[in-house]
Amino acid sequence: MPDPQRSESAIFFESLQSVLEKMAFMFADVVAENDFEDGEMNLLEATMEFKGPTSGKTVLAAQAELCTSLAENMLGIDEDEVNDSSLEDALREVLNMTSGLYLTNRWGDDVVFDLTVPEVRRIDEQEWRELAGREQSLAIDAEGFQMVASVII
Amino acid sequence: MYNILIVDDSKTIRAVINKTIEIAGVPVANIWEAANGQEALDILHEQWVDIVFADINMPVMTGIELVENMSEEGLLETVPVVIVSTEGSRQRIEDLRAKGVRAYLRKPFAPEALKEVIADILETKNA
Numbered sequence: 290m291p292d293p294q295r296s297e298s299a300i301f302f303e304s305l306q307s308v309l310e311k312m313a314f315m316f317a318d319v320v321a322e323n324d325f326e327d328g329e330m331n332l333l334e335a336t337m338e339f340k341g342p343t344s345g346k347t348v349l350a351a352q353a354e355l356c357t358s359l360a361e362n363m364l365g366i367d368e369d370e371v372n373d374s375s376l377e378d379a380l381r382e383v384l385n386m387t388s389g390l391y392l393t394n395r396w397g398d399d400v401v402f403d404l405t406v407p408e409v410r411r412i413d414e415q416e417w418r419e420l421a422g423r424e425q426s427l428a429i430d431a432e433g434f435q436m437v438a439s440v441i442i
Numbered sequence: 443m444y445n446i447l448i449v450d451d452s453k454t455i456r457a458v459i460n461k462t463i464e465i466a467g468v469p470v471a472n473i474w475e476a477a478n479g480q481e482a483l484d485i486l487h488e489q490w491v492d493i494v495f496a497d498i499n500m501p502v503m504t505g506i507e508l509v510e511n512m513s514e515e516g517l518l519e520t521v522p523v524v525i526v527s528t529e530g531s532r533q534r535i536e537d538l539r540a541k542g543v544r545a546y547l548r549k550p551f552a553p554e555a556l557k558e559v560i561a562d563i564l565e566t567k568n569a
Contacts, residue, residue, distance in 0.1 A: 307550060308550045311550040311551070311552055312458065312549075312550045360454065363454050363457070363458055364454060364458070364461070365457070365461050374453070375453065375454065378452055378453050378454045381452065381454075382452045382454045382455055385452075385528055385549075386528050386549045386550045388528065389527075389528025389529065389530055389548075389549065390528070390530070390550070392530060393530030393531075398530050398531060398532040399531070399532055399533070400531060401531040401533055401534060402531070404499065404528070406451075406499060406501070
């Protein structure tokens with residue numbers, strides 16, 4: 290896992306923190322990858338690409354339970370009202386906002402980027418571990434749930 | 443009482459804006475939702491709308507294309523558009539204003555920011 294002080298990861302994480310706090314009223318911290326609990330997990334991954342003076346990809350992977358909390362908080366609904374579509378959309382939108390904020394925070398507001406529409410898919414634990422093990426990835430604890438954030442340039 | 447149109451391909455964001463409008467205490471007659479610019483235009487052709495909140499990046503018809511169509515049809519003169527987007531480029535925001543967009547709200551936004559935008563626009567409308 291990278292040093293969380295690395296510029297890209299740190300800025301991306303700060304942007305994610307801002308989004309989670311403002312839109313979902315949730316707090317997040319970077320943790321060590323080996324602090325992640327093992328066990329069967331229901332996992333989702335959102336990805337999007339950006340193109341401009343620099344191009345790359347941003348990724349957020351999270352436990353489905355975290356996505357459910359995101360949907361509950363952002364939509365103001367109860368857990369039993371959350372369905373697959375709403376929890377996927379919540380994760381998609383968190384990545385969308387985080388990526389936009391990251392690009393401005395990283396390159397300033399004079400630079401123009403094109404962003405793709407985020408895509409969400411279910412992933413298995415092998416894919417989760419591979420993502421978490423990448424040099425550009427950060428392991429995150431958001432209100433007791435696990436998340437992995439990655440910026441690939 | 444105002445008629446509001448929210449245009450975003452994300453159900454989550456439409457719900458967030460909807461909830462924020464409610465919290466802001468805006469007197470609302472109707473809130474319509476559209477998942478893209480074409481659906482929004484269809485609603486604008488059928489209903490009187492006082493404010494449009496629109497994202498930029500949407501399938502079928504983008505927010506920018508929606509604004510351009512509204513301008514061509516003369517709708518921008520009477521229906522203010524607020525762009526709600528992750529877009530942060532100063533150039534793009536200036537381009538949007540040049541096309542006739544009334545205000546810009548950057549995601550993520552605090553409820554107070556949305557409330558201020560609504561208050562400014564409705565005050566101007568009623569002046």
